[in-house]
Amino acid sequence: MTRFQEVPVLPRIAVGAARALYVGPGLNLTPHVNVAVTVAIALQGSFELRVWQRERKWSDWQTHEVARIPAQSLHHLRATGPMVFLYLDPLADAHSNASLGDLSLGRARLLELSQPLGLGAAFAAMGLQAQVPKDPRIARVAREMDRNPDHFNHLSQAAQMAKLSASRFRARFSEEVGLPFRRYRLWRRMAVVMRELAAGNNLTTAAMTAGFASASHLSSSFKQMFGLAPSALSTLGVEIDLSEDPAFSERPQGELVLT
Numbered sequence: 001m002t003r004f005q006e007v008p009v010l011p012r013i014a015v016g017a018a019r020a021l022y023v024g025p026g027l028n029l030t031p032h033v034n035v036a037v038t039v040a041i042a043l044q045g046s047f048e049l050r051v052w053q054r055e056r057k058w059s060d061w062q063t064h065e066v067a068r069i070p071a072q073s074l075h076h077l078r079a080t081g082p083m084v085f086l087y088l089d090p091l092a093d094a095h096s097n098a099s100l101g102d103l104s105l106g107r108a109r110l111l112e113l114s115q116p117l118g119l120g121a122a123f124a125a126m127g128l129q130a131q132v133p134k135d136p137r138i139a140r141v142a143r144e145m146d147r148n149p150d151h152f153n154h155l156s157q158a159a160q161m162a163k164l165s166a167s168r169f170r171a172r173f174s175e176e177v178g179l180p181f182r183r184y185r186l187w188r189r190m191a192v193v194m195r196e197l198a199a200g201n202n203l204t205t206a207a208m209t210a211g212f213a214s215a216s217h218l219s220s221s222f223k224q225m226f227g228l229a230p231s232a233l234s235t236l237g238v239e240i241d242l243s244e245d246p247a248f249s250e251r252p253q254g255e256l257v258l259t
Contacts, residue, residue, distance in 0.1 A: 009082035011236045014119035016244035018089040026079025029227030035187040038069040039086040047079035092130035137162040138176040149188030150211045198240040
């Protein structure tokens with residue numbers, strides 16, 4: 001086991017119940033809108049970040065070693081060195097009150113971890129503790145979506161599970177999760193895409209399984225959310241760790257590498 005300062009960082013994606021992690025090259029990301037709150041961490045040096053403001057203009061570029069990027073925020077990030085991106089669980093993590101100082105201390109702890117970096121270890125190092133959801137009805141639906149996001153084609157199905165009217169469910173879901181129902185569903189369907197790609201399936205199969213209209217629909221949605229096309233992951237040779245994904249936990253585990 002080697003630390004990040006000792007060898008080149010191996011590109012890796014870890015997918016959990018509703019959390020995710022990317023570690024690897026900073027990449028040439030285009031401006032994009034993240035669904036989940038994202039913590040960006042430079043493993044070496046720093047990175048530059050700018051955000052789209054209410055005045056409908058970009059902010060000035062700011063230099064960071066670690067930054068918390070709000071959900072549904074159009075932003076542009078430039079990094080020349082390796083990065084870690086932690087994608088928080090919108091239901092349980094998004095209201096974490098970790099300050100910038102806390103995150104800076106967390107970065108120091110994270111840099112002491114060994115490769116390969118695990119999802120749980122990274123969140124623990126950063127001091128990101130899950131919170132108990134306030135509304136168990138919404139939590140039940142959200143967790144079922146974590147396991148089977150492709151089953152929820154219509155909001156009415158989720159509302160029925162929560163035993164709420166469609167209008168009441170829509171309002172309660174947005175309040176509890178911090179995202180509209182369709183945006184959260186999109187976030188969870190990206191986990192299905194990761195499972196399919198890790199299994200060796202192509203983008204067309206991944207798109208159909210995850211509920212996208214086509215491979216091009218998946219590619220455009222992926223790029224809008226992450227700033228790069230999913231096909232770029234194959235070029236990187238990214239290892240995908242599904243060990244903390246509840247939908248995958250009962251299957252035999254192995255090292256899954258996109259080539």
